Every structure is written in C-alpha cells, then in structure tokens.
Amino acid sequence: MTSHALPLPNSTEPRLAGDLAIWFFIMAELLAFAVFFAAYAFTRAAHVEEFNLAQQALNRNAGAINTLLLLTGSAFVVRAVQGALAGEARRAAPWMLAAIASGVTFLVVKMVEYSAAFDHGVSLSSSTFDMFYLSLTFFHFMHVILGLVILSVLWLGLRAGRYGPHNMNGLESGAAYWHMVDLLWLILFPLVYVIH
Amino acid sequence: MQYKSQAVAKPYFIAAIGLFIGQIVFGLIMGLQYVIGDFLFPEIPFNVARMVHTNLLIVWLLFGFMGAAYYMVPEESETELYSPKLAIALFWIFLTAGALTVLGYLFVPYATLAQMTGNDLLATMGREFLEQPLPTKLGIVVVALAFLFNITMTVLKGRKTAISTVLLLGLWGLAIFFLFSFYNPHNLVKDKYYWWWVVHLWVEGVWELILGALLAFVLIKVTGVDREVIEKWLYVIITLTLITGIIGTGHHYYWIGAPEYWQWWGSIFSALEPIPFFAMTVFAFNMVNRRRREHPNKAAVLWALGTGVMAFLGAGVWGFLHTLAPVNYYTHGSQITAAHGHMAFYGAYVMVVLCIISYAMPILRGRAANSNKAQVCEMWSFWLMTVAMVFITLFLTAAGILQVWLQRVSDTPMSFMATQDQVALFYWMREWAGVMFFVGLIVYVISFFIKGETKAATQ
Amino acid sequence: MSFTENVAAGSHGTPAGTFRHWLVLIVATLLTWQLGESRGGGLLTAIILGIAMIKGAVIAFDFMALRHAPLLWRCLLGGWLVLVCSLIGLAYWKGITP
Numbered sequence: 001m002t003s004h005a006l007p008l009p010n011s012t013e014p015r016l017a018g019d020l021a022i023w024f025f026i027m028a029e030l031l032a033f034a035v036f037f038a039a040y041a042f043t044r045a046a047h048v049e050e051f052n053l054a055q056q057a058l059n060r061n062a063g064a065i066n067t068l069l070l071l072t073g074s075a076f077v078v079r080a081v082q083g084a085l086a087g088e089a090r091r092a093a094p095w096m097l098a099a100i101a102s103g104v105t106f107l108v109v110k111m112v113e114y115s116a117a118f119d120h121g122v123s124l125s126s127s128t129f130d131m132f133y134l135s136l137t138f139f140h141f142m143h144v145i146l147g148l149v150i151l152s153v154l155w156l157g158l159r160a161g162r163y164g165p166h167n168m169n170g171l172e173s174g175a176a177y178w179h180m181v182d183l184l185w186l187i188l189f190p191l192v193y194v195i196h
Numbered sequence: 197m198q199y200k201s202q203a204v205a206k207p208y209f210i211a212a213i214g215l216f217i218g219q220i221v222f223g224l225i226m227g228l229q230y231v232i233g234d235f236l237f238p239e240i241p242f243n244v245a246r247m248v249h250t251n252l253l254i255v256w257l258l259f260g261f262m263g264a265a266y267y268m269v270p271e272e273s274e275t276e277l278y279s280p281k282l283a284i285a286l287f288w289i290f291l292t293a294g295a296l297t298v299l300g301y302l303f304v305p306y307a308t309l310a311q312m313t314g315n316d317l318l319a320t321m322g323r324e325f326l327e328q329p330l331p332t333k334l335g336i337v338v339v340a341l342a343f344l345f346n347i348t349m350t351v352l353k354g355r356k357t358a359i360s361t362v363l364l365l366g367l368w369g370l371a372i373f374f375l376f377s378f379y380n381p382h383n384l385v386k387d388k389y390y391w392w393w394v395v396h397l398w399v400e401g402v403w404e405l406i407l408g409a410l411l412a413f414v415l416i417k418v419t420g421v422d423r424e425v426i427e428k429w430l431y432v433i434i435t436l437t438l439i440t441g442i443i444g445t446g447h448h449y450y451w452i453g454a455p456e457y458w459q460w461w462g463s464i465f466s467a468l469e470p471i472p473f474f475a476m477t478v479f480a481f482n483m484v485n486r487r488r489r490e491h492p493n494k495a496a497v498l499w500a501l502g503t504g505v506m507a508f509l510g511a512g513v514w515g516f517l518h519t520l521a522p523v524n525y526y527t528h529g530s531q532i533t534a535a536h537g538h539m540a541f542y543g544a545y546v547m548v549v550l551c552i553i554s555y556a557m558p559i560l561r562g563r564a565a566n567s568n569k570a571q572v573c574e575m576w577s578f579w580l581m582t583v584a585m586v587f588i589t590l591f592l593t594a595a596g597i598l599q600v601w602l603q604r605v606s607d608t609p610m611s612f613m614a615t616q617d618q619v620a621l622f623y624w625m626r627e628w629a630g631v632m633f634f635v636g637l638i639v640y641v642i643s644f645f646i647k648g649e650t651k652a653a654t655q
Numbered sequence: 656m657s658f659t660e661n662v663a664a665g666s667h668g669t670p671a672g673t674f675r676h677w678l679v680l681i682v683a684t685l686l687t688w689q690l691g692e693s694r695g696g697g698l699l700t701a702i703i704l705g706i707a708m709i710k711g712a713v714i715a716f717d718f719m720a721l722r723h724a725p726l727l728w729r730c731l732l733g734g735w736l737v738l739v740c741s742l743i744g745l746a747y748w749k750g751i752t753p
Contacts, residue, residue, distance in 0.1 A: 014723060014725045014726070017667070017720040019428075021429075029439070035464050037742070039463075045747065048750045064684060064687075075676070078668070081667050124457045135461065179718050180719075182714055183711055186711050187743075190707045195747065196691075
C-alpha cells in the first residue's frame with residue numbers, strides 16, 4: 001500500500017531503477033570500498049617506491065582482460081533488461097546467461113592470477129602492497145560471486161517469464177547490484193594495476 | 197494481549213528489572229572502590245564486584261531478550277506459543293542458576309569455585325565476562341537451546357515475518373557464538389582471537405539483529421506504519437550490520453599478536469560500523485514522523501527514539517573515536533574504552549529492552565498503556581538514566597584522555613597508579629552521576645506502581 | 656517488427672545505444688591498458704583517472720539508468736565517482752611532492 005502510483009519503467013518521469021533498499025545497500029558498499037581505495041591511495045603516497053616496485057609483479061594483462069569481461073557482462077545485463085522491458089523476457093534470457101558466463105570467466109582469470117601470485121610468495125603478510133592487492137581484489141571477488149548468484153536468480157526469472165514492463169523491480173534491482181560490482185572494478189583496476 | 201501465552205513474558209521482564217537493580221548496586225560499589233580502594237575489602241573485592249556487575253548485565257539483558265521473544269513471537273506468528281509450560285520451567289532454571297552463580301562469586305573464593313565446579317575437566321573459567329563455572333555455562337546452553345526450540349517451533353507453526361525471522365537469526369546466532377566460550381586455547385593469541393567470537397560477534401553482530409527486530413516490532417505497533425516499509429528498513433539495517441561488523445571483529449586483533457593486516461581490515465570495516473546505528477536512528481524518527489496513529493503509550497515511543505540516538509552515540513560515535521588502529525594504539529584498555537562500553541551497552545541493549553518492556557508490560561497487565569501519571573514518571577526515569585549515562589560517559593572520556601596523555605603520549609610518561617591519582621576527580625564525578633542513574637532506576641521501578649486512568653487494550 | 660524495434664527507448668536505452676556505450680568502454684579500457692605500459696607520472700595518472708571517471712559515468716548514468724533518476728541519486732553516484740577519483744589523485748600528488 002503506497003500513497004502514490006509508481007511511473008511505468010518506460011515513462012520519462014524521474015525514476016530510480018530498482019528498489020530503494022538495494023540502492024541503500026549499493027551506497028553502503030560503495031562507501032566501504034571508497035574507504036579502502038582511499039586507504040590504499042594514501043598509504044601508497046607514503047611508500048611510493050615500495051608500491052611501484054611491488055606493483056611491477058602484478059599481472060596487468062589479467063586485470064585488463066577482467067575489466068573487459070566485466071564491462072561486457074554489464075552490457076549483456078542491460079540487453080536482458082531491455083528485452084524484459086519490451087515484454088520479451090524469455091527471449092532476453094540468453095543475454096543474462098551470457099553475462100553470467102562473462103562473470104564466471106572473470107573468476108577463472110582471477111584464480112589463475114592468484115595462483116601465480118601465491119606461487120611467487122605473495123601473501124597478506126609479504127608486503128603492505130601485497131596486503132592491499134589481495135584484500136581489495138579478494139573482497140571484490142566475493143562481490144562478483146554474490147553478483148553472479150543474483151544474476152542466476154534473474155536468469156531463472158527471465159526464463160520463467162516473471163519479468164515484464166509491469167514487473168521490473170526485481171530485475172532492475174539485481175542488475176543495479178551487478179553494475180555496482182563492475183563500477184568498483186573500474187576504479188580498482190586503474191588504482192592498483194595501472195597508476196604508478 | 198492477543199495470545200494468552202504471551203503472558204509468560206511477564207516473569208522474564210520482572211526478573212530482568214530485578215537483576216538490573218543488582219547490576220547497578222554493584223556498579224556503584226565499584227565506582228566507589230575506584231577512589232576508596234579498600235571499600236568493602238576483603239568481603240567484596242573489586243574483581244568480584246566486577247564479575248557480578250558484568251555478569252548480571254548480560255543475564256538481565258538475556259532475560260529481557262527472552263521475554264521480548266515470548267511476547268513478540270506469538271503475535272508475529274499469529275499462533276500461541278509452542279509450550280508456555282516449558283517457558284516457565286526455563287525461567288526458574290535460568291533464574292536459579294544465575295542466582296547460584298552470583299552467590300558463588302560472592303561467597304566462594306574463585307579458585308575454590310573453579311575446583312568445586314569441575315574446571316579441571318574443561319577449563320572455561322577465568323576469562324572476562326565468561327567467568328561462569330562450567331555447570332553454569334552448560335546450563336546456559338541447555339536453557340538457550342530449549343528456549344530456541346520453543347520459539348522456533350512457534351514460528352514454524354504460524355506466519356513467518358521478517359521481524360520473527362531476523363529475531364530468530366539473532367537469537368540462534370547468540371546461542372551458537374556462546375559455544376565459543378567453551379573453546380579455550382592454550383596459545384594466548386588464539387585464546388584472545390576466539391574470545392571475541394563470543395563478545396564482538398554478540399554485541400557488534402547478532403545482538404544487533406535482535407535489537408533491530410525489537411525496535412521494528414515496537415515501531416510497527418506504536419506508529420501503525422506499513423509493515424512492508426518497516427521490514428524493508430530492518431533488512432537494510434541488518435545487512436549493514438553484518439557487512440561492517442563481521443570483518444570489523446578485526447578491530448580487536450590489532451595488538452594481540454595476530455597478523456598485521458588486521459590493523460587495516462579492522463580499521464576500515466569497523467570505521468563503518470556506526471552506519472547501521474545511524475540508519476536505525478533515521479529509521480526510528482522517520483517511522484514516528486510518518487505515523488498513522490497516536491498510540492497512547494508515549495513512553496514506549498520515547499524509549500524507541502532514545503534507543504536510536506543513544507546507540508548511535510554510544511556504540512557508533514564513541515566506538516568510532518577509538519576504533520582506528522593508530523588511535524587505538526594509544527587508547528587501548530584505557531578509560532576511553534570504559535566510556536564507550538557503558539554508553540554503548542546502555543544505548544543499544546538496555547534501552548531497547550526497556551523499550552519493549554515499556555510497550556508490552558501495560559498490555560500484559562490488561563491495558564493499552566499506563567496512565568498519564570505513570571507514563572510521566574516513566575519518562576522522568578528515561579531522562580534521569582539517560583542524562584546520567586551521558587555524564588558518566590563524559591567523565592570517563594575526560595579521565596581517559598588525561599590518562600592516555602599522562603601515561604602514554606607525554607614525553608615523560610607516568611606510571612599507571614600515579615596516573616590514576618591524577619584522574620581521581622573524574623572518578624568521583626562519575627560516581628555521583630552513577631548515583632543519579634540509580635535514582636532514575638528507582639523512579640523507573642516506581643512508575644510500575646503508579647495508578648490512574650488507563651485506556652483499555654485495543655486488542 | 657523485429658526484436659530490436661520492439662524495445663522502447665525508455666530509461667534503459669536501446670540495443671544500438673548499448674552497443675555504442677560498450678564500444679566506448681572497451682576503447683577506454685584498452686587506452687588505460689596501453690597507458691599503463693608507459694613510465695607513468697602525474698599527467699598520465701590524471702588522464703587515467705579521467706578515463707575511469709568517464710567509464711564510471713557510463714555505467715552509472717547509462718547502464719544503471721541514473722540519467723533518468725531523481726537528482727539526489729545522480730548527485731550521490733556522480734559525487735562518489737568524483738570524490739573517489741579526486742582522493743586518489745590527491746594521494747598520488749601527495750606521493751610525488753616531497
């Protein structure tokens with residue numbers, strides 16, 4: 001029971017895509033990571049040479065490939081949402097599956113990257129840079145996993161035809177969470193892998 | 197009340213208040229011992245008074261949570277409690293065990309108590325807040341499991357709501373994490389590491405779920421705001437709690453010998469722990485602002501709003517003040533810690549239990565709310581206790597800042613005892629504030645006995 | 656009518672628009688990747704951070720449909736992007752100035 005009618009998804013009134021609760025959650029996650037990003041950036045400023053040196057051991061190619069994967073996954077999610085909005089949820093389901101595939105590939109690439117790093121003696125205690133690198137990417141990794149669980153739920157919903165122009169809330173909320181995961185990586189990659 | 201079996205909550209609430217009084221008496225004893233060192237020595241040494249004060253706090257809050265659950269769950273589930281008889285039996289078992297334990301602390305030398313109660317079989321005694329003899333700890337587990345069985349069966353029987361789900365999660369979590377009190381590693385680092393799995397994951401983890409559920413329940417009843425709205429807020433709040441609080445445990449791992457990365461993880465995540473408390477405050481005020489009815493129980497509304505504010509200040513702000521590792525390096529184990537501890541426990545847990553009691557007790561006694569006279573008296577007690585606690589906290593904060601400066605930061609650090617001499621004035625002031633708190637508590641008890649015109653219960 | 660024509664040009668855009676956004680994101684990423692191979696420094700860092708902000712804006716305003724959201728949310732997320740990248744830039748500058 002709400003006191004005002006919600007505008008339909010394809011109208012032009014200002015409208016937040018997704019549930020208010022999920023956006024609160026998104027802001028909280030963004031805040032948490034922002035604090036971590038800032039902690040990294042300012043710690044680096046006090047140990048520039050050490051960080052530059054340790055960063056050279058990072059697999060920047062893996063990081064870049066992962067960026068491409070997440071961005072592509074996000075684009076796939078948008079296509080799925082557009083399909084549902086047009087009343088074609090079942091036909092749009094494969095786009096969501098493709099997004100899931102991108103995300104899973106991200107995880108695989110990351111695990112290969114971690115495996116090589118661990119072999120080289122990188123650990124939470126090997127250096128301050130390594131601690132940040134592992135912490136930031138691992139926390140993000142966990143969020144990718146959660147994002148994939150959410151996308152899987154959305155995929156099942158699309159296949160069952162549960163989403164449509166009058167039932168977009170769940171789909172948009174889940175999609176927004178996935179885009180947040182992507183957004184975080186868009187900062188993480190340049191910050192940890194590139195800037196020197 | 198809507199369901200007859202909700203009546204079992206009454207003895208739990210009464211016991212809670214009784215034990216609360218005991219807790220404060222021993223608090224006052226210790227406050228005086230801070231400045232008159234041999235007060236009541238050797239009959240009640242400081243360490244014994246401290247065990248009684250802290251253990252009574254936890255036990256009375258547990259009575260409060262249980263009473264709250266027995267009141268809330270039948271109403272939320274829309275069915276009678278699974279076994280009211282079991283609830284009453286458990287009440288007497290828990291009360292007796294608690295009383296015996298406290299008497300044991302007071303009348304038996306601790307080492308003898310340990311010997312008498314089989315501590316050599318499985319050593320669980322001797323740790324702060326977990327001083328209970330092994331039989332008591334086992335008794336707590338049995339009582340908790342039986343209580344959880346009773347409540348869970350009730351929920352399974354009937355309607356499942358977000359509030360009852362979150363409450364169950366919190367209560368089950370409480371029981372499960374208590375099991376870590378049986379794990380007492382020989383290695384001192386591990387000992388401390390896992391001790392926090394009881395303490396931190398209780399008060400900065402699953403207890404916050406209980407807090408949220410109780411607050412949400414009272415707000416639905418007194419404001420009439422849509423259940424959907426309130427439950428959505430509850431989910432956001434507990435998510436924020438768990439995201440920040442679980443890894444936030446690391447703020448207890450800075451100096452105990454754990455790896456250095458905990459100084460980063462603990463600082464970053466625990467710095468965000470005030471956020472759920474901020475959300476709770478906004479939530480409470482927002483719901484009251486959007487209320488659809490004027491509930492006759494004004495006192496309960498006051499407690500609800502007060503809980504939000506004081507929990508945010510005590511747990512959130514005062515917690516934040518000393519949570520970052522570079523700060524904590526200097527303030528660890530100082531009176532800053534005591535300041536935070538007192539306001540946090542009062543603001544978050546004491547107040548929410550008093551809030552649910554304030555809401556439920558009149559109904560259990562046959563009316564929607566107490567008379568105006570009684571409510572005014574109760575509201576006086578709210579202000580007396582809350583303002584007193586603010587002063588206690590401010591005085592301890594001042595003592596702490598001076599202590600940290602003199603003992604740790606200064607170029608010519610003083611010894612512990614010499615420093616204590618210098619901050620004694622703040623301890624005296626704290627004790628007077630403590631007396632004011634006790635007066636507030638007496639006024640609170642009196643409010644239960646004030647008569648006058650009451651409105652009939654609407655259900 | 657084909658599937659692509661069926662999609663309303665509403666808050667989530669069109670397939671063609673999404674493809675264009677994706678291209679921009681990919682090119683920006685490749686650019687950042689390439690810039691990363693060089694010797695670094697203040698100017699390059701500023702460019703990289705600028706690119707990150709632009710990529711973030713595409714995700715936030717186009718993919719998350721914030722372009723059509725109430726002002727508050729646009730400010731919150733846009734502000735987050737600007738704040739985080741500025742802080743990183745500030746820290747970087749702090750690191751290179753003695």
